[in-house]
Amino acid sequence: MPTATRTNPLSFLTDQLDELKAKGTHFKLRVLDDEQAPVCTFDGKRVINLASNNYLGFTTHPKLREAALEATRKYGVGSGAVRTIAGTMKIHMELEEKIARFKNVEACVVFQSGFTANAGTVSSFLGKDDYIISDELNHASIIDGCRLSRAKILVFRHKDVAHAEEQLASVKNEPGKKLLISDGVFSMDGDIGPLPGLCDAAEKYGAIMMVDDAHASGVLGRQGRGTVDHFGIHGRVDIQVGTLSKAIGALGGYVCGTRDLIDFLCHRARPFLFLPRIRHPLPRPALRPSTFSKPNHSGWSNSGPTPASGKKNSACSASTSEAKPLPPAKPQSRPSSSATDA
Numbered sequence: 001m002p003t004a005t006r007t008n009p010l011s012f013l014t015d016q017l018d019e020l021k022a023k024g025t026h027f028k029l030r031v032l033d034d035e036q037a038p039v040c041t042f043d044g045k046r047v048i049n050l051a052s053n054n055y056l057g058f059t060t061h062p063k064l065r066e067a068a069l070e071a072t073r074k075y076g077v078g079s080g081a082v083r084t085i086a087g088t089m090k091i092h093m094e095l096e097e098k099i100a101r102f103k104n105v106e107a108c109v110v111f112q113s114g115f116t117a118n119a120g121t122v123s124s125f126l127g128k129d130d131y132i133i134s135d136e137l138n139h140a141s142i143i144d145g146c147r148l149s150r151a152k153i154l155v156f157r158h159k160d161v162a163h164a165e166e167q168l169a170s171v172k173n174e175p176g177k178k179l180l181i182s183d184g185v186f187s188m189d190g191d192i193g194p195l196p197g198l199c200d201a202a203e204k205y206g207a208i209m210m211v212d213d214a215h216a217s218g219v220l221g222r223q224g225r226g227t228v229d230h231f232g233i234h235g236r237v238d239i240q241v242g243t244l245s246k247a248i249g250a251l252g253g254y255v256c257g258t259r260d261l262i263d264f265l266c267h268r269a270r271p272f273l274f275l276p277r278i279r280h281p282l283p284r285p286a287l288r289p290s291t292f293s294k295p296n297h298s299g300w301s302n303s304g305p306t307p308a309s310g311k312k313n314s315a316c317s318a319s320t321s322e323a324k325p326l327p328p329a330k331p332q333s334r335p336s337s338s339a340t341d342a
């Protein structure tokens with residue numbers, strides 16, 4: 001029981017909240033009374049919802065609801081362990097294979113969220129002697145991953161390829177690894193990153209190229225394959241991150257790339273090693289859009305090319321397979337203006 005004389009060691013929080021209130025940046029959470037729909041009820045008021053990331057309406061799609069219920073009945077409500085101990089389920093492997101094929105890469109690993117996918121990936125393979133060249137408006141999960149890695153961070157002006165190149169040039173004689181990283185579609189404004197120019201710069205300076213396609217997957221590129229497909233730059237982006245929590249309507253994140261990259265992440269990415277898996281009712285729905293009849297909803301189908309060797313694309317297998325490059329995609333128009341962050 002606290003004594004009368006004890007001072008509150010957390011009183012600084014109240015001071016900081018008061019500062020936010022004084023600046024007008026303190027907010028109250030809006031509470032959704034019903035389901036995530038184009039017209040729904042927040043705080044008792046019927047509104048048109050233009051702020052959601054549920055771009056394709058999958059969050060409430062009847063087939064996904066049904067699939068989530070079916071998976072819960074069949075497997076329970078969790079995987080019960082981290083993946084490296086006893087928590088790897090067949091449905092995780094199926095989901096990874098499906099995403100890898102869809103993105104036309106060798107392999108994929110699923111994380112608990114896009115946030116942990118970004119933060120866990122960047123911090124797994126870079127250290128204090130390395131350099132990260134990062135767009136100033138990249139997502140917070142990238143920024144946190146950069147900080148966790150302890151690498152030196154060089155920020156370039158938003159979408160400014162020449163500035164990114166300048167930053168790369170400034171460290172070209174340094175021995176560390178260099179990572180050039182950009183959102184595919186930026187979370188706050190919905191604008192598209194200049195990926196072809198950034199790939200040119202990364203290739204010129206031998207940097208690793210990474211794209212966070214959280215907002216583009218399901219929206220841009222053929223059948224929603226993302227910005228790499230939108231720009232026809234298959235094979236030029238070493239690491240693609242995505243999420244299942246926006247256009248796919250569920251929860252979870254993923255990383256796509258070479259089999260060695262994915263195998264490495266399974267051994268070194270801390271969220272993969274130390275956090276339990278996404279609950280399995282979620283991978284199941286994410287597998288399901290392949291059954292949708294509308295052509296634009298076929299994003300997660302296996303209609304993408306099979307890896308040349310026909311080998312499986314799931315994570316942490318020692319064997320290698322080669323993804324067969326898709327033909328270049330024609331550039332498309334920008335995504336819908338609803339590509340804003342929640």
Ligand SMILES: Cc1ncc(COP(=O)(O)O)c(C=O)c1O
Pocket residue numbers: 113114115116118139141183185186187212214215243244245252253341342
């Ligand atoms: C650009 C971007 N990357 C990553 C994330 C994280 O994704 P998730 O919601 O799956 O954690 C978000 C989510 O807001 C995002 O906007």
